[in-house]
Amino acid sequence: MHDKATIAQGKLYTSYGAVSAVMWMLYDTAIHFDVEVDCIWRRPQTWVKYAYAFVRYIPILNGGAVLTLTADRTYPSSGCRGWIIDQLVVIECVTVVVEMILIIRVYAMYNRSKIIASIIVLGFAAEVALMVTTLALVIPKQTFTPDCLVASSPGIYMAYWLSSLFFETFLFVLTLYKFFQGIKLEYRQHSILFLFVRDGTWAYAIIFSAMLLNTLMYQLVTTPLAGMGYFWALSVMSFAGSHVLLNIRRLGIRMNKDSSSIHELSSFPAGAVPDGWDTTRQTETSDGFPMTTVGLRARQGSV
Numbered sequence: 001m002h003d004k005a006t007i008a009q010g011k012l013y014t015s016y017g018a019v020s021a022v023m024w025m026l027y028d029t030a031i032h033f034d035v036e037v038d039c040i041w042r043r044p045q046t047w048v049k050y051a052y053a054f055v056r057y058i059p060i061l062n063g064g065a066v067l068t069l070t071a072d073r074t075y076p077s078s079g080c081r082g083w084i085i086d087q088l089v090v091i092e093c094v095t096v097v098v099e100m101i102l103i104i105r106v107y108a109m110y111n112r113s114k115i116i117a118s119i120i121v122l123g124f125a126a127e128v129a130l131m132v133t134t135l136a137l138v139i140p141k142q143t144f145t146p147d148c149l150v151a152s153s154p155g156i157y158m159a160y161w162l163s164s165l166f167f168e169t170f171l172f173v174l175t176l177y178k179f180f181q182g183i184k185l186e187y188r189q190h191s192i193l194f195l196f197v198r199d200g201t202w203a204y205a206i207i208f209s210a211m212l213l214n215t216l217m218y219q220l221v222t223t224p225l226a227g228m229g230y231f232w233a234l235s236v237m238s239f240a241g242s243h244v245l246l247n248i249r250r251l252g253i254r255m256n257k258d259s260s261s262i263h264e265l266s267s268f269p270a271g272a273v274p275d276g277w278d279t280t281r282q283t284e285t286s287d288g289f290p291m292t293t294v295g296l297r298a299r300q301g302s303v
Helices: 004-031 033-041 047-070 077-109 114-141 155-181 192-220 224-257 259-265
Strands: 150-152 277-284 291-298
Touching: 004 033, 004 047, 004 224, 033 047, 033 224, 047 077, 047 224, 077 114, 077 155, 077 192, 077 224, 114 155, 155 192, 192 224
Parallel strands: none
Antiparallel strands: 277 291
16 A cells, blocks of 8 residues: 555646647647648548547547546546546557558558558457457456546556557558668658658557556556656657658658649650659559559659
């Protein structure tokens, strides 16, 4: 058992962490709003727009609601359990949507391979099943402070964070494998391969860190401080998912601007490609999401 001072300190630090995470999401949204309008809201209605809206704004709305409605208020245990269910459902849904975005990105890297798609879908289904099962076992056994911070959770709760951590690692390994497989190809800073590897690396790094933090917090900390990682995990998922989509949309827009040049070259006979042009891996941009195909692009500094 911990004394009241330790519990109060844990509650205070958890509140600070939660406010910081929500403010970070708001700040990131504000400084990228012009890019968001150009790359998302001015574009046709596709799944990309809906996925972006969900991963960008649902975490902000949920985080703000939780902080507002639980501040300086006390609830019975049943009421606190309802709040926890709400938070866990939100982070589960955000995690699923973000991972679907990353899955489609890897699927595109592997040229829409049905074998790779089947393996990834099986792993994804197993991960979601394990996460949902873990939540069903954990929620009834959690205890709470009067202001609805989690005071303790059963040890099995770490399986929730570990399952996502392992699946993210699997996707990252697939990304690196595809990169090293094509390492002999010319590696452009603005190529699709560069974008996918770069975004896959930083997204994996921050998601891995957030999931590992939550795993360690719930395993090692037995005060309300253990719940501090929740809001940061939610904000990291929101940041990763929204920026991966923004970067892909920006690449798609840039490619569409060059599409007229690519179309003009499509009628050239073999061996008649002008000097300064080379064949490269290009993409289709239906739905604003690049999918691999073959095309032509001007070399940097040419024409």
